[in-house]
Amino acid sequence: MDSNMAFDALADPVRREILGVLAAEDECSAGAIAERITSVGRTAVSTHLRVLRVAGLVSERRDGRFRYYSIDSSGSARDVLSLLHQVFRAGLQSVDGALPHEVGSERLA
Amino acid sequence: MSVLTLTTQEEVSAPPHVVFGLFGAGAGAGWVFDALCHRVAPGAAVTLRAPLDPDGAPIEILGRIGALRAGRLIEIVHDQPWRGRTVLRFAANGRGTRVRLQSELDQQGLEWLLRRRGHVLRNVHCENTALGLLTSKSGPGNLFAAASDNMATLALEEINADGGLRGHPVELVVGDDETDPVTGAREARRLATAGCRTILVATTSATFVAVSAAMADSDVLLVQTLMNEGGVGGGLRIQLGERPADQLAAAAGTMMHAAGGRRWFLAGNDYCWPRGTHAAAHEILPRLGGRLVGERLVPLGSTDFAAVVEAVERSGADVVLSTFVGADAAAFQRQCHEHGLHHRCLTLAPAMDESTLTRIGTDATAGLHAVSGYVESLDTEGNATLRSRYRERFGRWAPPLSTLSESVFEGVQMWFASAVLAGTDEPRAVARAMHGARFELPRGTVTLDGNGVVGQRMHVAEAVGTDLRVVTSS
Numbered sequence: 195m196d197s198n199m200a201f202d203a204l205a206d207p208v209r210r211e212i213l214g215v216l217a218a219e220d221e222c223s224a225g226a227i228a229e230r231i232t233s234v235g236r237t238a239v240s241t242h243l244r245v246l247r248v249a250g251l252v253s254e255r256r257d258g259r260f261r262y263y264s265i266d267s268s269g270s271a272r273d274v275l276s277l278l279h280q281v282f283r284a285g286l287q288s289v290d291g292a293l294p295h296e297v298g299s300e301r302l303a
Numbered sequence: 304m305s306v307l308t309l310t311t312q313e314e315v316s317a318p319p320h321v322v323f324g325l326f327g328a329g330a331g332a333g334w335v336f337d338a339l340c341h342r343v344a345p346g347a348a349v350t351l352r353a354p355l356d357p358d359g360a361p362i363e364i365l366g367r368i369g370a371l372r373a374g375r376l377i378e379i380v381h382d383q384p385w386r387g388r389t390v391l392r393f394a395a396n397g398r399g400t401r402v403r404l405q406s407e408l409d410q411q412g413l414e415w416l417l418r419r420r421g422h423v424l425r426n427v428h429c430e431n432t433a434l435g436l437l438t439s440k441s442g443p444g445n446l447f448a449a450a451s452d453n454m455a456t457l458a459l460e461e462i463n464a465d466g467g468l469r470g471h472p473v474e475l476v477v478g479d480d481e482t483d484p485v486t487g488a489r490e491a492r493r494l495a496t497a498g499c500r501t502i503l504v505a506t507t508s509a510t511f512v513a514v515s516a517a518m519a520d521s522d523v524l525l526v527q528t529l530m531n532e533g534g535v536g537g538g539l540r541i542q543l544g545e546r547p548a549d550q551l552a553a554a555a556g557t558m559m560h561a562a563g564g565r566r567w568f569l570a571g572n573d574y575c576w577p578r579g580t581h582a583a584a585h586e587i588l589p590r591l592g593g594r595l596v597g598e599r600l601v602p603l604g605s606t607d608f609a610a611v612v613e614a615v616e617r618s619g620a621d622v623v624l625s626t627f628v629g630a631d632a633a634a635f636q637r638q639c640h641e642h643g644l645h646h647r648c649l650t651l652a653p654a655m656d657e658s659t660l661t662r663i664g665t666d667a668t669a670g671l672h673a674v675s676g677y678v679e680s681l682d683t684e685g686n687a688t689l690r691s692r693y694r695e696r697f698g699r700w701a702p703p704l705s706t707l708s709e710s711v712f713e714g715v716q717m718w719f720a721s722a723v724l725a726g727t728d729e730p731r732a733v734a735r736a737m738h739g740a741r742f743e744l745p746r747g748t749v750t751l752d753g754n755g756v757v758g759q760r761m762h763v764a765e766a767v768g769t770d771l772r773v774v775t776s777s
Contacts, residue, residue: 210307214310217309218310270422274413275408281353282311285333287313289325292332292333292336293315294317
């Protein structure tokens with residue numbers, strides 16, 4: 195993928211918001227994305243998804259009349275965004291293991 | 304600022320106040336909650352050690368705690384390696400807590416991460432005049448360079464708001480040497496390819512020397528903005544900043560008087576600037592009545608200074624000349640303090656800066672002195688307005704200014720004034736215009752003689768908490 199087309203695609207705040215949503219999900223339908231993006235309407239979200247797809251940042255899967263989107267797994271932006279997401283998530287997942295013992299027994303009670 | 308926000312959340316099986324209390328406690332609660340900070344309070348310095356490089360050392364995200372609501376929210380405002388906010392929110396969820404994390408990544412941050420992960424980015428040639436800044440966004444130099452990028456950004460925004468260079472805006476292109484000379488040389492070549500005809504270098508001297516050699520055949524002006532030991536010559540090389548001999552001459556008498564003794568121990572990192580400073584000390588201190596009782600050099604990036612601290616103690620020194628930089632300087636000072644060395648001797652650290660002081664922490668800076676041409680608290684009219692413009696632009700939690708970062712602001716202003724005077728940004732013409740010039744800058748008057756030797760006032764400053772306060776000026 196061309197990282198530089200990605201930058202042009204990333205110049206728009208709505209497209210960055212869409213990527214933020216997709217970075218946290220494996221795959222998301224166009225409708226589900228539009229529900230999460232409240233700053234613009236459904237049609238505009240579709241247009242932005244097309245730009246992101248052409249730039250190689252997201253990939254599209256069709257299933258009947260539904261379209262599903264995910265961050266393009268072959269792209270360099272995917273590498274960076276999903277890495278960052280995984281690393282933050284792993285950071286939070288380690289919290290439970292550090293809880294004081296008495297809190298642990300309290301939750302078992 | 305164009306920002307992408309990454310969001311993640313986890314359920315934790317304990318109430319919010321318990322989970323909140325784990326932050327900064329070093330309880331083995333993962334890299335986010337195991338953030339390094341001396342206290343959890345607004346303004347406290349925070350280091351997150353993100354395992355972004357599976358095979359290498361963690362990448363340090365440096366910032367401060369901004370907003371804080373007990374049991375509910377922790378905001379971290381960070382500047383290295385990219386600017387943004389990372390916010391943790393805690394909400395009761397049954398008997399447990401839902402922890403939600405949101406972290407901002409701006410365009411520069413994304414670019415930095417892509418390069419760091421080895422992706423090749425097309426080198427866009429700037430249409431307008433481009434000015435390069437080579438700084439340290441990662442590695443042990445990330446501390447002293449925390450505000451360097453901000454300073455260059457502010458200087459160029461002000462220049463561009465005034466009409467730029469001959470009516471066109473000047474673009475800033477930033478490179479990261481990762482506090483490594485080889486990486487620095489590679490990044491400098493990238494900046495030159497992007498169209499930078501002048502590159503301001505605000506890194507260790509080790510990187511500046513390597514960049515200078517690597518760019519020997521390029522028609523690019525290299526300006527080292529911050530303090531250095533000199534010695535890199537040629538028409539397209541300018542070394543601004545304080546020189547060790549001037550710093551030692553300004554500070555030696557004050558230090559020996561304050562310490563009530565004349566025995567000096569020299570300790571620092573093993574590369575050209577500390578070695579150059581120690582060489583100057585060998586020459587100057589005896590002449591001023593000082594006596595050298597010991598010397599140690601350890602590699603940059605060291606974390607355990609026990610052997611050095613013990614050697615200082617055994618020597619009976621009255622003054623330690625500390626030429627450690629960045630994270631090494633912070634760790635050395637903390638270990639000296641833990642050992643109680645501040646009861647026995649004072650420390651003069653010529654490269655100690657306000658950003659590094661925030662990492663040492665208020666409780667461990669006793670006895671520490673610096674000597675430089677600038678401190679953030681410097682009482683000049685130019686500096687008072689610079690401070691307020693900086694805070695207005697980058698917010699109250701942006702890293703403090705210091706002689707190392709403020710030199711970048713002045714480097715941009717000197718470059719611009721010289722390009723205007725020369726009527727071109729052609730590097731040789733700019734370099735000629737910088738020589739024999741006099742500049743009125745936030746720190747005061749700075750002159751460059753015909754050989755490019757800098758003249759400026761020198762201030763001995765004492766650490767008070769995490770500030771540097773001027774004791775004497777010369």
